[in-house]
Amino acid sequence: MKQATFVIVGGGIAGVSCAEGISFLAPDESIIIISASPMVKKVTNIRNLTKMLSEFSVEERSSNQVFEEFPNVIILHDTVVGLDHENCLLSLASGETVQYERLCICSGAYPKLIGNNPHIVGIRDTDSVQEFQKRLSKSKKVVIVGNGGIATELVHETSGVEIVWVIKDKHISATFIDPGAAEFFQSRLKKGDTTEEENEERTTVKRIKYTVDEGKASQGAALGPDWHTKANLQGLLESSNVSLEYSCEVKNVLDGDAAWPVYVELTNGKLVGCDMIVSATGVVPNVDVFKGCGVAVSDDGGLKVNWKMQTSLENVYAAGDACSVGWDLAPQWFQMRLWTQARHMGTYTAKSMVCDIRGEELLQDFCFELFTHSTKLFGMKVVLLGLFNGQTLDDSYEILLRVTKGVEYVKVILKDGRMQGAVLIGDTDLEEMCENLILNQLDLSSFGEDLLNPDIDIEDYFD
Ligand SMILES: Cc1cc2nc3c(=O)[nH]c(=O)nc-3n(C[C@H](O)[C@H](O)[C@H](O)COP(=O)(O)OP(=O)(O)OC[C@H]3O[C@@H](n4cnc5c(N)ncnc54)[C@H](O)[C@@H]3O)c2cc1C
Numbered sequence: 151m152k153q154a155t156f157v158i159v160g161g162g163i164a165g166v167s168c169a170e171g172i173s174f175l176a177p178d179e180s181i182i183i184i185s186a187s188p189m190v191k192k193v194t195n196i197r198n199l200t201k202m203l204s205e206f207s208v209e210e211r212s213s214n215q216v217f218e219e220f221p222n223v224i225i226l227h228d229t230v231v232g233l234d235h236e237n238c239l240l241s242l243a244s245g246e247t248v249q250y251e252r253l254c255i256c257s258g259a260y261p262k263l264i265g266n267n268p269h270i271v272g273i274r275d276t277d278s279v280q281e282f283q284k285r286l287s288k289s290k291k292v293v294i295v296g297n298g299g300i301a302t303e304l305v306h307e308t309s310g311v312e313i314v315w316v317i318k319d320k321h322i323s324a325t326f327i328d329p330g331a332a333e334f335f336q337s338r339l340k341k342g343d344t345t346e347e348e349n350e351e352r353t354t355v356k357r358i359k360y361t362v363d364e365g366k367a368s369q370g371a372a373l374g375p376d377w378h379t380k381a382n383l384q385g386l387l388e389s390s391n392v393s394l395e396y397s398c399e400v401k402n403v404l405d406g407d408a409a410w411p412v413y414v415e416l417t418n419g420k421l422v423g424c425d426m427i428v429s430a431t432g433v434v435p436n437v438d439v440f441k442g443c444g445v446a447v448s449d450d451g452g453l454k455v456n457w458k459m460q461t462s463l464e465n466v467y468a469a470g471d472a473c474s475v476g477w478d479l480a481p482q483w484f485q486m487r488l489w490t491q492a493r494h495m496g497t498y499t500a501k502s503m504v505c506d507i508r509g510e511e512l513l514q515d516f517c518f519e520l521f522t523h524s525t526k527l528f529g530m531k532v533v534l535l536g537l538f539n540g541q542t543l544d545d546s547y548e549i550l551l552r553v554t555k556g557v558e559y560v561k562v563i564l565k566d567g568r569m570q571g572a573v574l575i576g577d578t579d580l581e582e583m584c585e586n587l588i589l590n591q592l593d594l595s596s597f598g599e600d601l602l603n604p605d606i607d608i609e610d611y612f613d
């Protein structure tokens with residue numbers, strides 16, 4: 151039997167950030183990471199864009215490289231197959247057992263696929279990308295199902311193939327953007343260069359203010375940023391084409407014939423033949439192995455954690471994609487399974503566990519005060535802050551919009567004159583101002599539409 155003060159399951163961003171955090175806070179304590187994947191994830195090149203918003207790279211490295219400066223960390227390449235929480239004992243696939251004083255489960259998530267057919271693929275880790283690449287290189291036509299991060303990236307990055315993009319919503323990339331921003335990106339779907347007309351329109355700045363009144367209505371770690379730049383996502387054809395099937399889902403997957411290996415029957419009645427179906431339809435927390443010991447699980451399948459990241463089992467914590475937050479959230483923060491949150495949660499759980507073992511007081515980390523996400527969609531920088539889509543505001547909010555076609559899309563959400571969220575597409579340089587205004591909840595009513603007037607430097611007012 152092996153023993154350590156702190157045991158972490160998972161070598162993804164959450165697990166590695168947790169181990170690094172413990173090593174920093176308690177360098178003399180023993181730490182074991184158990185990871186089913188041979189490589190572990192390391193966050194590098196951190197660039198702080200604002201107090202709370204950062205960009206970083208995620209590298210896959212061998213465990214020796216990641217932890218050479220932390221001699222108190224041991225990595226076991228093994229798979230956890232059971233938890234006996236009464237005896238603080240994990241059992242591993244190799245037959246080994248590991249005893250802990252504090253356990254942090256960072257076992258990530260796996261793709262939620264629309265079916266079991268061998269022609270359906272999901273994308274999560276390096277192996278699944280290689281499989282996708284291999285099949286794509288022999289494909290003329292693929293159906294991509296889902297309207298979130300992966301589908302958006304694939305539609306933009308894949309070439310040499312005909313894509314049929316099947317989405318439940320009336321606009322593209324609905325997980326991150328509203329119909330207006332989707333319209334802004336529409337031309338980028340064509341995969342061609344910008345037209346003269348678009349170049350002319352780039353000089354036009356449009357500012358709009360309106361009020362929303364729609365009526366109440368695998369086991370490998372997840373990939374890192376820019377994963378697609380390292381993969382050759384090229385199909386069999388010379389050129390690409392994307393066609394959209396809006397407001398529909400896959401009803402059935404049917405056997406192929408001489409023309410196509412597989413057919414997809416859609417809820418709009420269409421039958422689409424293709425070489426492969428990519429199911430980019432979200433994730434399921436990878437925690438089945440822990441469910442047997444009675445740990446509380448949230449409706450979305452994650453391990454429920456309180457504000458200290460503790461699960462319902464004594465001395466057992468969880469972080470990253472594996473967990474579901476179960477505390478009273480700050481008004482402008484919510485959980486999304488993203489690597490920034492995996493990193494924050496991993497680091498914060500380290501602090502929580504170390505404080506617990508030392509009997510020290512813990513204060514909740516500031517990162518849970520404001521949702522922040524920096525990413526790229528259709529090749530453009532996208533920053534999402536706070537309640538960027540009016541989440542939880544019951545459709546009673548005001549939107550300020552500034553659009554320069556092809557250049558920038560700025561949307562801020564106001565409720566009772568106070569900023570609640572923002573979508574910043576392009577190099578807007580507004581992230582710091584928006585972050586401050588959301589955090590300090592200043593009454594902005596007196597500015598009206600001038601808040602987004604490019605000729606007025608609003609920041610001067612707040613100095
Ligand atoms: C294609 C793709 C693109 C993405 N792009 C972005 C993006 O642009 N921006 C963004 O913010 N987020 C993105 N994400 C999401 C982000 O990658 C995840 O939210 C984040 O990596 C989760 O980290 P994690 O450590 O919680 O889990 P994971 O990275 O999934 O790590 C889980 C670890 O647990 C191990 N494990 C699992 N079960 C066991 C077991 N029983 N025993 C031992 N070890 C086990 C695995 O081997 C792995 O090491 C993307 C995800 C994918 C798949």
Ligand SMILES: NC(=O)C1=CN([C@@H]2O[C@H](COP(=O)(O)OP(=O)(O)OC[C@H]3O[C@@H](n4cnc5c(N)ncnc54)[C@H](OP(=O)(O)O)[C@@H]3O)[C@@H](O)[C@H]2O)C=CC1
Nearest residue numbers: 296297298299300301318325399430431432433487488525
């Ligand atoms: N740039 C970024 O930040 C990126 C982030 N990621 C992250 O990686 C993880 C996996 O990405 P992804 O798979 O795109 O997950 P997402 O959660 O981002 O998106 C899943 C999409 O699939 C839709 N969907 C769910 N079930 C079905 C179904 N049966 N039929 C049709 N559509 C369905 C969802 O709609 P609905 O919401 O209505 O259920 C949603 O539009 C996520 O945590 C994501 O945030 C991935 C790539 C890039």
